[in-house]
Amino acid sequence: MARPALAQQLFNQMMALFHEGDLSPLPHRVFDAHQVIDAFRTMQQAKHIGKLVVNMQTVQPPVSQPVHARLVLSGNGTWLVTGGVAGFGLETARWLTSRGVRHLVLVSRRGMHTPGAAQLLAEFAAQGVQADISACDVADESAVQALLHRIGASMPPLEGIVHAAMVLDDALMAQLTADRYANVLRPKAGGALVLHQLTQHLPLKYFILYSSVTTLIGNAGQANYVAANALLENLAQHRRAQGLPALCVGWGPIDDAGYLTRHQAVKDSLAARLGAAALKTQDALHMLEILLLHDVGVATVADFDWATLARLLPSSNEPRFESLRRHVGQAGQAGNADDFASRIAGKTPDEVQSMVYQLVREQVAQILCSMPDKINPGQPLHDMGLDSLMGVELALALEKSTGVRLPAMLLNEGPTVEKLVARIVEKLQTGEAASAQPSLGELVSQVVAQHGEHLSNEELAQTVQAVAQHITQEGRV
Numbered sequence: 001m002a003r004p005a006l007a008q009q010l011f012n013q014m015m016a017l018f019h020e021g022d023l024s025p026l027p028h029r030v031f032d033a034h035q036v037i038d039a040f041r042t043m044q045q046a047k048h049i050g051k052l053v054v055n056m057q058t059v060q061p062p063v064s065q066p067v068h069a070r071l072v073l074s075g076n077g078t079w080l081v082t083g084g085v086a087g088f089g090l091e092t093a094r095w096l097t098s099r100g101v102r103h104l105v106l107v108s109r110r111g112m113h114t115p116g117a118a119q120l121l122a123e124f125a126a127q128g129v130q131a132d133i134s135a136c137d138v139a140d141e142s143a144v145q146a147l148l149h150r151i152g153a154s155m156p157p158l159e160g161i162v163h164a165a166m167v168l169d170d171a172l173m174a175q176l177t178a179d180r181y182a183n184v185l186r187p188k189a190g191g192a193l194v195l196h197q198l199t200q201h202l203p204l205k206y207f208i209l210y211s212s213v214t215t216l217i218g219n220a221g222q223a224n225y226v227a228a229n230a231l232l233e234n235l236a237q238h239r240r241a242q243g244l245p246a247l248c249v250g251w252g253p254i255d256d257a258g259y260l261t262r263h264q265a266v267k268d269s270l271a272a273r274l275g276a277a278a279l280k281t282q283d284a285l286h287m288l289e290i291l292l293l294h295d296v297g298v299a300t301v302a303d304f305d306w307a308t309l310a311r312l313l314p315s316s317n318e319p320r321f322e323s324l325r326r327h328v329g330q331a332g333q334a335g336n337a338d339d340f341a342s343r344i345a346g347k348t349p350d351e352v353q354s355m356v357y358q359l360v361r362e363q364v365a366q367i368l369c370s371m372p373d374k375i376n377p378g379q380p381l382h383d384m385g386l387d388s389l390m391g392v393e394l395a396l397a398l399e400k401s402t403g404v405r406l407p408a409m410l411l412n413e414g415p416t417v418e419k420l421v422a423r424i425v426e427k428l429q430t431g432e433a434a435s436a437q438p439s440l441g442e443l444v445s446q447v448v449a450q451h452g453e454h455l456s457n458e459e460l461a462q463t464v465q466a467v468a469q470h471i472t473q474e475g476r477v
Contacts, residue, residue, distance in 0.1 A: 252302025
């Protein structure tokens with residue numbers, strides 16, 4: 001360097017301007033090293049503003065292999081669990097004690113007025129655990145500050161936090177008001193920010209945030225909940241970038257604890273969409289142990305069948321799911337016509353009809369996000385809520401599964417499951433294979449011809465896009 005003194009002077013002046021806020025870093029988006037492909041594709045598609053940064057220091061270790069080590073937690077620290085007096089938060093608190101924790105502060109909106117709170121304290125006391133149940137609005141900074149002060153004065157130092165508090169207020173986006181957003185964002189997102197701000201100076205070893213799989217795959221009627229969970233995932237990344245502990249887990253549906261135990265319809269809907277049963281608490285907490293042992297920052301834990309989920313997930317072909325698609329491999333390709341033909345070979349007519357009946361009910365249930373046993377075989381599909389685009393999807397799915405071509409505009413004929421089964425069985429028995437498949441233009445024309453006069457230009461564009469997507473997912477040209 002020719003003039004090092006001048007360079008140092010200029011550099012010091014520039015850094016002073018950054019500290020004073022006169023200068024600020026350029027807009028940027030950070031990708032972990034294992035997301036480098038996503039980073040280049042984002043740049044290629046001009047989806048970014050400012051710079052794209054690949055962080056080589058935040059590569060998460062793989063967690064797909066079983067871990068036989070057992071997490072051991074200190075009995076000399078205190079753990080704070082929000083939403084910890086009931087549901088999955090309570091089960092997490094119990095699990096913490098099984099790993100060595102002996103001091104718990106469980107927070108809920110009602111505190112000791114929660115049914116069963118006194119029995120819960122007795123349960124922990126019998127195990128030699130000092131537990132405190134407090135009513136606290138976790139999004140109220142002054143209330144949380146007072147709680148932390150009380151913990152510091154009467155209990156061992158705070159070692160870990162689990163933020164499991166949540167409120168749901170589901171509605172379609174058009175019906176979500178500012179108040180309904182706030183109802184959900186305040187306890188989950190607001191609470192997480194308050195906990196972060198008031199404890200970042202403390203030597204915490206664990207800071208665990210409970211998110212949801214819906215942040216990854218979306219869920220109708222839960223835009224406010226998804227937004228709150230998205231903030232939690234970003235907060236975890238922010239903390240880790242600052243050298244602070246953080247783990248955010250996007251849980252799939254939990255079968256035997258919490259919200260879904262009281263809302264069977266929601267559980268059934270999620271199970272139908274994911275193609276698998278909800279997680280058991282024991283299995284979920286085992287995965288939490290694995291994530292903590294591997295020091296993972298953000299993860300999603302859910303049981304699902306990728307072939308089922310991908311059919312209902314518009315973003316299934318995006319780069320973020322590429323590693324999952326590679327991992328699943330050919331498993332997601334099951335259920336084609338050749339496979340079905342081999343399965344029915346040598347079967348009696350009654351057996352073939354039973355297999356087709358089961359297949360059709362499953363396909364209809366997946367499209368309607370319901371369970372097969374809730375599909376009435378004698379009820380017209382239109383009456384169940386199957387619209388024209390869903391009809392196109394059903395026709396394509398059944399054609400791919402059985403090799404039998406069905407009219408794309410199924411609803412024109414007002415079919416039931418029973419009528420569809422009879423038509424498919426008849427074509428299978430006569431050996432009538434799928435004939436020339438309709439083109440994208442033909443399918444769009446059929447939809448527009450039926451509904452075009454009732455659709456706006458924007459809705460027509462969405463129709464074209466949706467039909468194109470169905471065809472693309474089925475491998476059409």
